[in-house]
Amino acid sequence: MYSLLPNLRVIEAAAFVAGPTGGLYLAQMGATVIRIDQIGGGPDFKRWPLSAAGDSLYWEGLNKGKQSIQIDLARAAGRELAVALATAPGDDAGLFLTNFPVEGFLSHANLAARRPDIITARIMGWADGKPALDYTVNAAVGVPDMTGPVDGTRPVNAVLPAWDLLGGAWAAFAMVSALHRRRATGEGAEIRVPLSDLAATSLSHLGFAAEALLHGDRGRLGNDLFGAFGRDFVTACGARLYLVAITPKQWRGLVAALGLGEAVAGVATGTAADFTADEGARFTHRALLFPLFEAAMAARTLAELGPALDAAGVTWGPYQTLGQAVREDARLFTHNPQFQTIAHPSGLTYPAAGPAASLAGEARGAVRAAPDLGADTDAILADVLGLDSGAIGRLHDAGLVA
Structure with a gap:
């Protein structure tokens, strides 16, 4: 962890890969990233891969260094709490990262009505709002038809969710860029990061789109490197x-x-x-x-x-398996300073990655584990919303927070 963004407060309401990845990158650069979690965990809280005890290694990997507040978002009073957190005052606050739908209680328009200078970054499937995952977008842009053995006919989707990972990086980059402008002008921003646009623009940048227009679809090459x-x-x-x-x-x-x-x-x-x-x-x-x-x-x-x-x-x-790499490869894992062995919410202790970028001459801070669900609920309600212990107790009694 580094401390380039020491006073920044980002509220994250996101699941799966792209949104949580954006929050992870911001947290690794020193921002305070507060996850809004549904009571009991969201749709990715038990996503594979799992530990032997059923804890999600995926979830605790993507949410390192964050804080968590559990809110019942199915109830109007719980949704109001989420809106209050996203729009809470502060020069280094008013930053909201999500993959919730464009419309609804967490829409940019709804949040901007409460805080006009809010910056929202929204990960989407298709730009028109239609849902999509990395794998369906990848299928739509034709990359699986270029992947696989030369004599194969079945499309081959990659294991690595490239558009999701780019989406998280783009959301974090665009959010910090918009904050830079807000500090100069006071202007907020609504940022939309559709996976479909990430895929289409990336293939255009690489010349793949132009190649298809001018020469037709590229055939499969197996493991041959195209053009060299x-x-x-x-x-x-x-x-x-x-x-x-x-x-x-x-x-x-x-x-x-x-x-x-x-x-x-x-x-x-x-x-x-x-x-x-x-x-x-x-x-x-x-x-x-x-x-x-x-x-x-x-x-x-x-x-x-x-x-x-x-x-x-x-x-x-x-060529080596991932198991070989994590156990034997000093450059990648076993002696890579990007990794530190820490205890995780699952109760397991294993190496966890810090930020991929290294700042020359600056010490890397400790890698912080993902939070237990709701571990920071009371502190967030007090510090961000200014609630006293009585008000916090009443929210617990009503089952709105946990």
Whole structure:
């Protein structure tokens, strides 16, 4: 955790991945992020993966460093409490992150009527308000049709929810940007972050959309790297690794490390291609190049190849399972300073990630666990809404908070 946003107070009413991710990123930069939780937990409180005891590892991973207040949102008085929290006064408050529907008691218009300078960031499915998940948006933009084996016909959705993760990052970025403007002008903002727009704009930025317009849909390539040299190869000891050569330096190093200079030169002569200068040529003629590299890799063990590839400055990496990575890979997990071993609400103790960005020369603060549901209810009611103990007790007695 860092303290770049030490006085910022964000109210979060969100479930699943994108909204909670945005709140997580803000909390990791030092903001106070207060989750509004339905009494007993929202729709993602027991989402898989689960511990052996049935606690959601997913939920306690996405909500690290936040506070939690449990409110009965099914009742009008509970909804009023949520609105009061979102619109509570303060120069560094009035920031609301949600994936609730555009219309309703937590709409921007309803909140702005109470606090005109409020900044809302709303994660959505489709821009027109139709519900969607990362997986349905991904299917709609055609990425699964470009993914999978060359001879396959069934679309392949990725395990990683890319649009959700981008959505959380975009919501946090846009919210802080709007706050910067509000400090100068006093103006609030209604920010909408539809997953559909994240997918469409990202594919446009990458040139994928233009490619489809001009040349038609891209076919499946399996593990081949589009437009350059890259693919998985198997070594003599059965290890599988991925090799990439995009720059001229990477290509020269790879060819030299495998002793393929003469063989590659022969392919270059036969095709009139300049493989060193033109990465596209390596892709165009990969059917001629790959067999050379397959044979060279298959003749060496990983213990022989690894040092040679490293010495030549080759970009490569071994395939490993996530279980192997979290138990054995020092760079990723076991000795990565981004991780600290902490106790979680589930009662389990295991490494948890802090912010992915590191501030050079600044110490990383302690990673804080996700809260127990409602752990901060009384403190939030007192500190944010200014309620005394009697008023808080009456809310408990009425079952509006827990």
